Amino acid sequence: MPGFWSGLVMIVLLGLELQWLPISGVETWQDYLMPEIVLAFSAIPALMRLARSGMIDALAADYIRTARAKGLSRPKIILKHALRNAAMPVVSIAAVQLGFMLGGSEVIESVFALPGTGMWSWNSRLGL
Template sequence: MLIYTAKRILLAILVSLTVSALVFSLLYLSGDPATALAGERANEADILAIKAAYGFDQPVYVQYFKWLAGAVQGEFGNSVYFRLPVIDLITERLPVTMTLGVCAMAFALLLSIPLGVLAAMYPNSLIDRAALLLAVLGQALPSFWFALMLIVVFAYWFPILPASGSDSWEHFVLPTIVLGYYATPAFMRLTRTGLLDVLSSDYVRTARAKGLRPAKVLFKHALRNAIIPVVSLAAVQFGFMLTGSIIIETVFALHGAGFLAWESISRSDFPTVQAVLLLFSWFYIILTFLADLLNAWLNPRIRVA
């Protein structure tokens, strides 16, 4: 298990280095950054001054290593638009995104796993059909529309929850439901299929032949094996919830990191874009690493890999 963990850590470091190079090179993909920063009416001297100020006159690899060295210390430079350190912008916005992501993930798991288990225990029953309906709805509803409908119902017709802002826990209820519901169908279907498969396996029969109680057979012997693919998916989905919540954050006017990414892209605020992108990639890398560890704990066969 120690060797496995060490291997995973090494892999995670290599992946983040690759990603950081890609994120850095994005800067040059849209043309010369100094020209873009200087604006349309700038002359040659202005551009040269900007190049010197931002270090664009140095070789690219020097720029990259300087930037990377800063990044690992949390130093991303100043935002071109806000004129503030990027790290301050991010630390201000991140708690909102984190809270939303964690709540949405918890909501999705708490809804989908019990439903998936019930659907697998009683296949083709009423509860299975109801769960399927919920899944189809979840996949079919565009999240912005679902968000607007929730606002109409719970903030306008029955004004019990706030429609926008991020000041109290009540502000997070509706965004959590929208973001979490989006991930629910996949979790639920995966739990159901996995569990159905495992419940007809030989080792579950062995467990029953031992005289174990049905609950023990289900939770100890079946669910642990059925949940393995759900863990992998959850890691990816959680990354998505942390980074892809731009629409949700916009609809509910939650000023999170996703919203910040959107703002800085539209304003060509490249230090912020780079920082947010790198941060989001790190989320994915860390989550994948944690999912690998969790999977290894659940499934001893992959610990040797």
């Protein structure tokens, strides 16, 4: 679902119908929740799939079997050994996603009527 459409759906549902969150504004931290959620909807699924497959591959590796044979605790194996190796591709893709999120923030900021980095980058390209 495109970001502008999910933003409009969130405005109607969470802002107008349920009145849980403000529709626009920059006064409080709640004003930024809906735009942040909309921007995260595009990046999180790919990162979660990559993290899951990376952890599955890392936990099946020989060095994890060796760590278990040495008697290391499960949390230490997961946090120190498996997560460190599984996080490398996630960090790489997250850096690329950051660029896409900056480009998508221009649209999201216009939907939610927010001034932000997306509008600044758009104005800098136009020379304003």
